[in-house]
Amino acid sequence: MVNPNLDPRGYQPGGVPSRERRFRVTTWARANLFNSWLNAVLTLATLWLIWTVCWPLLKFLLIDAVWDGASRVDCLADRVGRDVGACWPFIGAKLPQLLYGFYPINEQWRVNLTAALGLGLLVPLLMPSLPYKTANAILFFGVYPVVGFVLLVGGMLGLEHVETRLWGGLLVTLVIAVTGIVGSLPLGILLALGRRSEMPAVRGVSIIFIEFWRGVPLITVLFFATYMLPLFLPAGWAINPLLRVMIGVMLFAAAYMAEVVRGGLQAIPRAQYEAAQALGLGYWRMMGLVILPQALKLVIPGIVNNFIGLFKDTTLVLIVAIFDLLGQLRAAFSDPNWAAPTTVATGFAFAGIIYFCFCFGMSRYALWMERRLNPADR
Amino acid sequence: MKRVTLVVALAAMSTFVAGSVTAQTLKTVRDRGALTCGVSQGLPGFSTPDDRGNWTGFDVDFCRAIAAAIFNDPAKVKFSPLSAKDRFTALQTSEIDVLSRNSTWTMLRDTQLGLNFAAVNYYDGQGFMVRKSLKVNSALELNGASICTQTGTTTELNVADYFRANKMKYEVIAFSTADETLKAYDAARCDAFTTDVSQLYAMRLKLAKPDEQMILPEIISKEPLGPVVRQGDDQWFDVVKWTFFAMINAEELGVTSKTVDEALKSTKPDVRRLAGTEGNFGEQIGLTKDWAMRIIRHVGNYGESFERNIGSGSKLNIDRGLNKLWSKGGIQYAPPIR
Amino acid sequence: MSEHGSSPVIRTTRNAVAVELSGVHKWFGEFHALDGVDLKVMRGERVVVCGPSGSGKSTMIRCINGLEMHQRGKVVVDGVELTDNLKRIDEVRREVGMVFQSLNLFPHLTVLENCTLAPIWVRHMPRREAEALAMQYLARVYIPEQAAKYPGQLSGGQQQRVAIARALCMNPKIMLFDEPTSALDPEMVKEVLDTMVELAMDGMTMIVVSHEMGFARQVANRVVFMDFGQIVESAEPEEFFSHPKHERTKLFLSQILH
Numbered sequence: 015m016v017n018p019n020l021d022p023r024g025y026q027p028g029g030v031p032s033r034e035r036r037f038r039v040t041t042w043a044r045a046n047l048f049n050s051w052l053n054a055v056l057t058l059a060t061l062w063l064i065w066t067v068c069w070p071l072l073k074f075l076l077i078d079a080v081w082d083g084a085s086r087v088d089c090l091a092d093r094v095g096r097d098v099g100a101c102w103p104f105i106g107a108k109l110p111q112l113l114y115g116f117y118p119i120n121e122q123w124r125v126n127l128t129a130a131l132g133l134g135l136l137v138p139l140l141m142p143s144l145p146y147k148t149a150n151a152i153l154f155f156g157v158y159p160v161v162g163f164v165l166l167v168g169g170m171l172g173l174e175h176v177e178t179r180l181w182g183g184l185l186v187t188l189v190i191a192v193t194g195i196v197g198s199l200p201l202g203i204l205l206a207l208g209r210r211s212e213m214p215a216v217r218g219v220s221i222i223f224i225e226f227w228r229g230v231p232l233i234t235v236l237f238f239a240t241y242m243l244p245l246f247l248p249a250g251w252a253i254n255p256l257l258r259v260m261i262g263v264m265l266f267a268a269a270y271m272a273e274v275v276r277g278g279l280q281a282i283p284r285a286q287y288e289a290a291q292a293l294g295l296g297y298w299r300m301m302g303l304v305i306l307p308q309a310l311k312l313v314i315p316g317i318v319n320n321f322i323g324l325f326k327d328t329t330l331v332l333i334v335a336i337f338d339l340l341g342q343l344r345a346a347f348s349d350p351n352w353a354a355p356t357t358v359a360t361g362f363a364f365a366g367i368i369y370f371c372f373c374f375g376m377s378r379y380a381l382w383m384e385r386r387l388n389p390a391d392r
Numbered sequence: 393m394k395r396v397t398l399v400v401a402l403a404a405m406s407t408f409v410a411g412s413v414t415a416q417t418l419k420t421v422r423d424r425g426a427l428t429c430g431v432s433q434g435l436p437g438f439s440t441p442d443d444r445g446n447w448t449g450f451d452v453d454f455c456r457a458i459a460a461a462i463f464n465d466p467a468k469v470k471f472s473p474l475s476a477k478d479r480f481t482a483l484q485t486s487e488i489d490v491l492s493r494n495s496t497w498t499m500l501r502d503t504q505l506g507l508n509f510a511a512v513n514y515y516d517g518q519g520f521m522v523r524k525s526l527k528v529n530s531a532l533e534l535n536g537a538s539i540c541t542q543t544g545t546t547t548e549l550n551v552a553d554y555f556r557a558n559k560m561k562y563e564v565i566a567f568s569t570a571d572e573t574l575k576a577y578d579a580a581r582c583d584a585f586t587t588d589v590s591q592l593y594a595m596r597l598k599l600a601k602p603d604e605q606m607i608l609p610e611i612i613s614k615e616p617l618g619p620v621v622r623q624g625d626d627q628w629f630d631v632v633k634w635t636f637f638a639m640i641n642a643e644e645l646g647v648t649s650k651t652v653d654e655a656l657k658s659t660k661p662d663v664r665r666l667a668g669t670e671g672n673f674g675e676q677i678g679l680t681k682d683w684a685m686r687i688i689r690h691v692g693n694y695g696e697s698f699e700r701n702i703g704s705g706s707k708l709n710i711d712r713g714l715n716k717l718w719s720k721g722g723i724q725y726a727p728p729i730r
Numbered sequence: 731m732s733e734h735g736s737s738p739v740i741r742t743t744r745n746a747v748a749v750e751l752s753g754v755h756k757w758f759g760e761f762h763a764l765d766g767v768d769l770k771v772m773r774g775e776r777v778v779v780c781g782p783s784g785s786g787k788s789t790m791i792r793c794i795n796g797l798e799m800h801q802r803g804k805v806v807v808d809g810v811e812l813t814d815n816l817k818r819i820d821e822v823r824r825e826v827g828m829v830f831q832s833l834n835l836f837p838h839l840t841v842l843e844n845c846t847l848a849p850i851w852v853r854h855m856p857r858r859e860a861e862a863l864a865m866q867y868l869a870r871v872y873i874p875e876q877a878a879k880y881p882g883q884l885s886g887g888q889q890q891r892v893a894i895a896r897a898l899c900m901n902p903k904i905m906l907f908d909e910p911t912s913a914l915d916p917e918m919v920k921e922v923l924d925t926m927v928e929l930a931m932d933g934m935t936m937i938v939v940s941h942e943m944g945f946a947r948q949v950a951n952r953v954v955f956m957d958f959g960q961i962v963e964s965a966e967p968e969e970f971f972s973h974p975k976h977e978r979t980k981l982f983l984s985q986i987l988h
Contacts, residue, residue, distance in 0.1 A: 091600055111443075179470060240487075285832050288797050291823060292827070293848040307838050308838050311838065333478065335433075344434050345473065346441070348440040350440070350708055351442070353597035353598045355599060357598065
């Protein structure tokens with residue numbers, strides 16, 4: 015069958031009549047996948063690789079999986095009578111703990127409400143086409159943290175006080191990641207501007223801050239914040255352990271963000287600075303209206319990279335006895351009631367899926383934003 | 393002038409340091425209204441959260457026993473799940489009041505960390521798990537066997553010592569994580585699996601055919617596990633220590649959580665002293681007269697706690713072995729309350 | 731339209747001095763870019779500055795709105811002396827518009843937003859008013875229909891005209907042009923020059939660094955020749971082109987005129 019693309023008649027504007035397009039898949043395959051010996055071998059090797067990896071995965075997650083059960087015996091090959099893959103009842107039984115940690119069951123509606131409010135404010139903010147951005151931003155960055163804090167911690171307005179030591183699972187992961195992400199970007203921008211400043215004091219402080227926080231591993235930061243800091247504070251002062259960790263993570267991430275933003279600032283030609291100055295714009299207006307919009311747009315890949323890394327780095331808080339999603343998962347593994355050969359694999363698969371959803375979502379959103387922000391690029 | 397400022401600075405620093413070491417743990421716990429207890433991040437049978445998020449386990453029970461003794465309420469405990477790396481740091485910096493986390497009592501830990509081990513609530517040791525089909529009944533029949541172990545632990549060293557001492561040959565197949573090691577054993581890549589016996593029972597559940605495994609009777613190392621407190625607070629040390637001894641003595645005297653009321657009415661002198669109807673031993677350590685009965689009523693005696701969490705009443709089904717009372721052939725022995 | 735932070739010096743007469751440079755020196759490290767420059771430009775005057783590359787023409791013009799800081803001498807713009815005081819510099823920049831060789835439009839904003847940015851944020855004009863003003867100036871440079879486009883979608887000549895409109899939106903008293911047509915394709919030079927001629931005819935004080943001698947002849951009150959950081963010759967266009975006094979001027983003219 016003649017491949018329309020290789021047709022000796024040449025390119026035909028308007029496309030080829032549909033009758034001739036019927037066998038497009040095989041002709042495309044012949045043209046692209048098998049058009050030389052090397053390509054044919056590579057195609058076969060790739061197909062084989064996909065087969066050996068994807069098929070067992072699919073088998074484990076879906077085909078051989080157990081979907082119903084009340085304890086470990088339901089996930090044993092003897093009982094079920096066949097090879098057993100993922101033990102999803104285990105996830106089902108542990109799901110409240112994986113999502114909320116040890117948050118009291120009858121107060122979990124507060125967590126749900128906080129999440130719903132957050133989503134409700136964040137999604138419109140992330141969509142450039144929707145209006146009232148300033149109001150939205152003020153609500154999300156200014157009002158929501160306070161509301162979220164009150165809802166989650168309680169102790170006022172008739173809400174029962176829930177200690178942060180009881181928080182765990184995805185709740186903790188999101189709390190730490192969101193505050194880290196939201197806090198590190200403005201702080202990072204300020205540090206980047208400070209590092210490029212001509213005032214020696216400002217520049218010195220920025221450089222010291224950035225190099226210090228980049229020079230120590232996050233684990234050290236968490237450890238120090240949790241165990242060493244109380245020794246230096248006067249006896250009466252007690253800062254909430256979760257808060258210490260959140261601040262440590264935020265400062266740590268801000269140092270990395272500062273360097274990413276600085277890269278973007280360096281890429282903006284001097285001419286832009288001069289044009290803005292020539293119009294009479296002061297330093298902060300120039301940065302906010304002319305330079306930073308362009309610089310940040312340039313380094314969206316770097317910024318989102320940092321966010322994704324930060325999101326996954328939150329699992330390090332297990333070192334300081336805070337149970338994030340993975341920590342809660344490992345505690346769930348130890349329940350003898352659910353010990354079975356595939357329990358551990360199921361748990362990690364579940365965690366992997368959750369992390370993938372969040373990280374991939376962030377990554378795709380960033381790509382979409384990039385495309386949208388560059389309409390002038392032809 | 394310089395000397396004065398130096399002295400003032402040192403004095404200021406010492407108040408910071410002193411502020412973090414309290415010799416008043418019992419008072420702090422009472423004021424707080426709850427005990428802070430360091431546990432593991434998930435160890436089957438010893439400390440693990442159940443489906444509803446409540447901590448259960450043998451070590452957890454001990455913490456609840458202390459809380460029952462102080463507050464008459466076993467629920468007044470806040471659990472701090474700690475990893476192996478930061479468990480002692482948390483205790484040293486007063487993040488927790490007592491560490492009940494499967495910690496082995498060694499001289500190094502007892503003398504160089506500023507900590508004291510209050511008791512041994514579980515005599516553990518390294519053992520072997522083999523398939524029943526191997527038809528082996530004792531570790532001494534393992535000459536020439538292949539043993540799966542985890543690298544970087546004392547288990548490899550203990551195995552080497554044991555086989556050398558008994559002039560037997562063996563082959564070590566080592567992996568970096570416990571789960572990997574177990575999977576290799578499950579896949580029949582080796583004849584025996586070795587780690588601490590309490591772990592063996594737990595890991596057995598994760599195998600495809602748990603009923604076809606057996607745990608050999610030999611214990612080839614010493615791992616005395618028990619609760620830990622800070623040095624420098626003798627009163628608190630006594631509280632924790634005697635909470636444990638009360639549980640042992642109760643089992644010896646036959647007092648269970650169901651027979652507490654009878655014990656209160658008993659006429660036997662040692663039961664009366666335990667129950668607090670005679671003498672004021674509880675008050676000597678800062679608790680109430682009925683401190684022991686509070687423990688037994690809410691948590692049970694040693695045997696009850698053992699069977700419920702890791703013994704015949706649980707999925708692990710560990711044999712009491714060395715942890716039997718001294719009068720029954722084991723080595724759990726508590727000083728008398730008198 | 732309100733002016734923010736007006737200078738204490740009162741400017742009334744039309745014949746006031748717009749720009750005065752006295753004994754201005756500037757070094758870039760070892761390189762002596764400006765070597766004792768004296769220049770006086772009156773209100774409504776159009777001055778064209780020419781000279782070989784590296785002669786300091788751009789540096790001089792950039793000293794006038796503070797993009798370069800002179801190290802010795804005095805620069806007085808519209809009665810305000812330029813010193814290290816940042817507030818003073820901002821005041822001056824509001825009244826001095828600049829058009830660059832490399833166009834320098836803000837690529838992330840539309841043409842209209844480019845023009846309204848400064849009036850809104852510096853003069854605190856309401857958005858509607860600023861947009862009306864911008865449209866007015868865009869019409870004046872004959873590209874009102876491009877208002878919603880991004881700079882990347884316009885030709886070089888169109889972009890430069892937008893740059894002129896953008897500068898005009900601040901209603902400056904003085905306009906500086908730093909080789910505005912040097913980077914444009916030849917067919918677009920004319921449209922930009924025509925705009926500048928119209929601007930001159932409306933009475934704007936202009937200092938233009940350029941090699942476009944036709945423009946100089948047509949519009950300039952004075953042509954200034956610079957070489958090696960000094961003003962070598964300054965005369966009316968007729969005088970300048972037909973009877974140059976200095977050797978260097980003659981040499982330069984012979985090179986660019988044919």
